[in-house]
Amino acid sequence: MDMLELARKVEGLQTVSSLAKICKIGKRTAVNYSSLLRKAGYLTTAYGGRKIRIYRVTSLPRKERGYSFYALLNRYSRVKLAVKQQYFIYAEKEPCVEEILVRAVASESFRVVLASLGLFNKIRNWSRLKKFADMYGVGRKIGALYDVAKTVMKIRRIDQRTRKGLKNGKGGYIIPLVKSKHFQTIEKYWGVFIPFNKADLEVYKE
Amino acid sequence: MISFQEQIELFKIIGLELKEKIVCYAIGGSAMMHYGAKVDTKDVDLVFLEEKSLEEVKKTLSAMGFDEKQSMIKIFKRYETAKKTPVMMVRGDERFDLFLKEIITMKMSEGMIERVRETHEFHNCIVKIVSPEDIFLLKSATEREKDKADALSLLEKFKLDWRIIIDESLNQTKLGKHLFPVYLFDFLYELKEDLKAEIPRKVLDDVRKIAEGLLEEKLNVKGKKRSLGKKRRV
Numbered sequence: 241m242d243m244l245e246l247a248r249k250v251e252g253l254q255t256v257s258s259l260a261k262i263c264k265i266g267k268r269t270a271v272n273y274s275s276l277l278r279k280a281g282y283l284t285t286a287y288g289g290r291k292i293r294i295y296r297v298t299s300l301p302r303k304e305r306g307y308s309f310y311a312l313l314n315r316y317s318r319v320k321l322a323v324k325q326q327y328f329i330y331a332e333k334e335p336c337v338e339e340i341l342v343r344a345v346a347s348e349s350f351r352v353v354l355a356s357l358g359l360f361n362k363i364r365n366w367s368r369l370k371k372f373a374d375m376y377g378v379g380r381k382i383g384a385l386y387d388v389a390k391t392v393m394k395i396r397r398i399d400q401r402t403r404k405g406l407k408n409g410k411g412g413y414i415i416p417l418v419k420s421k422h423f424q425t426i427e428k429y430w431g432v433f434i435p436f437n438k439a440d441l442e443v444y445k446e
Numbered sequence: 447m448i449s450f451q452e453q454i455e456l457f458k459i460i461g462l463e464l465k466e467k468i469v470c471y472a473i474g475g476s477a478m479m480h481y482g483a484k485v486d487t488k489d490v491d492l493v494f495l496e497e498k499s500l501e502e503v504k505k506t507l508s509a510m511g512f513d514e515k516q517s518m519i520k521i522f523k524r525y526e527t528a529k530k531t532p533v534m535m536v537r538g539d540e541r542f543d544l545f546l547k548e549i550i551t552m553k554m555s556e557g558m559i560e561r562v563r564e565t566h567e568f569h570n571c572i573v574k575i576v577s578p579e580d581i582f583l584l585k586s587a588t589e590r591e592k593d594k595a596d597a598l599s600l601l602e603k604f605k606l607d608w609r610i611i612i613d614e615s616l617n618q619t620k621l622g623k624h625l626f627p628v629y630l631f632d633f634l635y636e637l638k639e640d641l642k643a644e645i646p647r648k649v650l651d652d653v654r655k656i657a658e659g660l661l662e663e664k665l666n667v668k669g670k671k672r673s674l675g676k677k678r679r680v
Contacts, residue, residue: 300482300603306566326564330458 246273247282247299254295255288286314306330312340317358319443321351337362342372345381348415350435357389357444366402379409384430388423392441447486448540450479454568456490456540461568463506468499469572471562473549473584478596480564480575483603489541491532492573493554500544503571504533512537552587553621557614578603579610583618586633587626597633598641608649612656619660628657 250262260270274295277283288294306328314320316337329335335343337359344356363369373379383406389395411431413419420427420434427434448456453476471494472480475487494500504514512535533544547554561577576584578600585597600606615626631653637643638650 306568325562328564328566330454330461330566330568 243280250297316362317355319355338369339372342376345378346376360389360395366399370402370405379406380411380430380432381414384432387426392444449486457568461571464570467570470494471574477575491543493545507535586630625660631657
């Protein structure tokens with residue numbers, strides 16, 4: 241079977257069912273087809289809600305690239321993002337969760353910052369987080385978002401030395417000209433404008 | 447020729463050598479390699495929006511053993527009228543073409559910047575890859591035979607959004623002096639006739655109508671200017 245032709249036929253986002261429907265085959269055969277496409281480099285698998293397998297099929301075989309920022313963010317966060325513009329980081333080592341969190345906050349994009357809140361749960365090394373926050377000049381923003389995240393989910397405790405250290409960073413808007421109605425105490429403490437209201441964080445309570 | 451892997455290695459070295467973060471846009475064959483639409487390229491074409499960034503990369507390339515080449519190869523239509531020509535850095539059979547805001551006759555428009563599909567960060571060097579539609583339009587403004595083959599490859603590999611291509615060609619006409627829809631029509635017609643490319647008839651008709659309209663407009667303006675000149679002479 242010509243894999244390129246098959247990839248063109250089923251290009252885009254697919255599930256096992258949709259793949260079976262397009263190719264007019266059974267679900268079990270569709271899983272086998274997906275495996276063949278993956279081996280040829282035309283398919284990558286992601287997991288959607290309720291752990292449904294989602295296949296991303298492209299007729300352009302993927303080449304070896306750097307680390308995808310959004311793939312890493314989606315791996316760590318509970319809020320998954322659909323990507324319009326891919327961002328690849330070429331580095332010797334895979335960027336750690338601390339670096340991804342800081343980069344996400346520095347991106348000044350609403351969805352990315354919202355998705356980054358889930359990453360606080362994965363932080364193991366607080367001093368590394370501070371190091372990256374200093375590097376990108378977002379110390380206060382990280383501190384404020386930590387406090388916001390704490391209001392909606394269970395998070396590891398930040399060590400006090402890091403917390404104090406984060407206050408050395410620059411304040412201001414996390415997302416240009418976006419303010420909150422609900423987190424004014426946190427905003428006042430950190431000198432930062434939180435871009436979320438309580439309703440925006442419902443996604444973490446589900 | 448530069449392969450995809452060699453290109454990545456070159457960018458990595460440039461990124462490590464640069465002292466400050468710079469942003470540039472990859473166009474042409476270099477961008478096509480990122481999309482998997484080409485195996486290798488003759489040159490890496492980069493567009494900069496700031497002169498400082500261009501100078502920094504030029505300096506870095508010089509430190510890496512690249513020499514600036516003065517003689518130009520005629521690639522684009524109406525090359526002579528172009529005010530801004532690229533900085534060409536050569537090392538053996540590797541070549542970097544560095545453009546500042548303009549790609550000979552075309553300008554790096556806001557639309558092109560918004561349509562960027564991928565960003566690659568090589569330490570301090572951030573390379574953004576322009577969309578396949580914009581690569582196609584840029585290819586249509588050249589005169590090289592191999593650019594037609596590249597355009598054909600783009601047509602085969604991507605579902606190009608013709609509306610974007612037509613709109614951008616009109617936008618480029620607004621930004622500059624050249625009638626890009628006319629070039630685009632020529633290019634599409636040649637692709638369809640000579641290389642049997644699958645271009646919808648409706649797209650060709652639309653581009654032809656736009657091109658004819660623009661040509662008529664231009665001729666009318668010229669005609670009016672001439673008649674005014676005659677009157678003055680009388």
